[in-house]
Amino acid sequence: MAVVDRSARVVVTGLGVLSPVGETLEDFWDSVVHAVVGTRPLQRPDAADFAGRLAGEVRGFPAVRGTGDRVTRLAVAAASAATADAGLVPWAGDPARAGVCFGTLLGSRAALEPAVTRFHRAGAHGTATGGADAPAVQPPPVVGLADAVAREHGFLGPGSVVATACASGNSALAYAAEAIRAGRADVMVAGGAEELSAGIMMMFASLRSLTDDALRPFDRNRSGLVVSEGAAALVLESYEHARARGARVYAELAGWASACDAHHMTAPHPEGRGARRSLERALAMAGVAREQVGHISAHGTGTPSNDVVEAAAVRAVFGDGGPALSSLKGALGHTQGAASAIEAVACVLALRDGVIPPTANLVDPDPACPVDLVYGAAREAPLDVVVNNAFGFGGNTACTVFTRPGLGRNAG
Numbered sequence: 001m002a003v004v005d006r007s008a009r010v011v012v013t014g015l016g017v018l019s020p021v022g023e024t025l026e027d028f029w030d031s032v033v034h035a036v037v038g039t040r041p042l043q044r045p046d047a048a049d050f051a052g053r054l055a056g057e058v059r060g061f062p063a064v065r066g067t068g069d070r071v072t073r074l075a076v077a078a079a080s081a082a083t084a085d086a087g088l089v090p091w092a093g094d095p096a097r098a099g100v101c102f103g104t105l106l107g108s109r110a111a112l113e114p115a116v117t118r119f120h121r122a123g124a125h126g127t128a129t130g131g132a133d134a135p136a137v138q139p140p141p142v143v144g145l146a147d148a149v150a151r152e153h154g155f156l157g158p159g160s161v162v163a164t165a166c167a168s169g170n171s172a173l174a175y176a177a178e179a180i181r182a183g184r185a186d187v188m189v190a191g192g193a194e195e196l197s198a199g200i201m202m203m204f205a206s207l208r209s210l211t212d213d214a215l216r217p218f219d220r221n222r223s224g225l226v227v228s229e230g231a232a233a234l235v236l237e238s239y240e241h242a243r244a245r246g247a248r249v250y251a252e253l254a255g256w257a258s259a260c261d262a263h264h265m266t267a268p269h270p271e272g273r274g275a276r277r278s279l280e281r282a283l284a285m286a287g288v289a290r291e292q293v294g295h296i297s298a299h300g301t302g303t304p305s306n307d308v309v310e311a312a313a314v315r316a317v318f319g320d321g322g323p324a325l326s327s328l329k330g331a332l333g334h335t336q337g338a339a340s341a342i343e344a345v346a347c348v349l350a351l352r353d354g355v356i357p358p359t360a361n362l363v364d365p366d367p368a369c370p371v372d373l374v375y376g377a378a379r380e381a382p383l384d385v386v387v388n389n390a391f392g393f394g395g396n397t398a399c400t401v402f403t404r405p406g407l408g409r410n411a412g
Helices: 025-033 070-085 109-124 144-153 165-181 198-206 239-244 273-286 304-318 336-353
Strands: 010-018 039-041 054-056 098-103 159-162 187-194 230-238 251-260 293-297 324-326 385-391 396-403
Touching: 010 025, 010 070, 010 165, 010 239, 010 336, 025 336, 070 144, 070 187, 070 230, 098 144, 098 165, 098 336, 144 159, 144 187, 159 165, 165 187, 165 230, 165 251, 165 336, 165 385, 165 396, 187 336, 230 239, 230 336, 251 273, 251 336, 273 304, 273 385, 273 396, 293 336, 304 385, 336 385, 336 396
Parallel strands: 098 159, 098 187, 293 324, 293 385
Antiparallel strands: 010 230, 010 251, 039 054, 187 230, 251 396, 385 396
16 A cells, blocks of 8 residues: 655646636736636527626537547646656556546536437426436536546556535645645646536526626625636656656645635625634644735635625735735636636746736725735736635535645655
């Protein structure tokens, strides 16, 4: 049995992203640094089936590209970009020492929603309550995300898909990093992927969470979120493996933690208890002082409850004069299970360039969110530590801490 080495360092050596504001790494980064907004009226042929008028689509990724369902193809495309960026194509190492972990909400909605629709239509004719003629509703192929990426690259190591609501991307990163520390893998491709769907938009509409205006994180006039799609992947390696092959190291994934609010199915705890515990535990694991944190990539959904609670949790951990905070969701919309994976890519690039992207659509900061908000324009700043927040339904909270290589507790 492998022995967990808590001193093992986990580093980031490759990045890949597809988003509503860019399908390459540098296009994505240039767009978010300049607050380009990628949400707009839906252009899909089935737009009339969607509950909201606005969405964030990956417009350069047509349905005809590749095989399989859209969310799986998005995951494979992001993972392929990340492994190429890391110099791992083709993979020349032991295939049993490389693995995959992706986060998502439901996997392929295209596989699920038609069956649900048929089920309910059958119910209208009296067959959906157990009759032999009622069509079966099959579960979405969630596991296909990891399997498709593994098959694409010939990876035979640990493979998993995690679904912790909108914290799924950070949860996948944590799982992958733990696999490396436990000695089960030298390399892990971790991230998140999500596709637009009528069903998920109906869910947010039923919760009165959608806006028909713009997603305005931390703004006094925020009125809800905009649903989006996208995918991102990060190549994580043990530091020793990366050094041995001469890999470029972007950053170190120095800390991660999750916690549960245990409060409500959809609403965050009013005091942000789960968010605060995740932040505190991730920082403790990273071994960095709180004053070293220069930037927090906020969950920042633009909903009335989330933004106030997140700001309160940040202030509870950092006090007055805390780190600069911004949310990418004003630009991207809410990419759900992919959100914190995409935001993790931005965290790494912020460390690389010393640039904090602004919060798009934020014009009038809410005084109930008294944190150092970056808006209007990007802010240049020397960054050593960046934190990525992700909070989801069911009280799921997850935070990751990225540092410059060699900065954290286990450097040496």
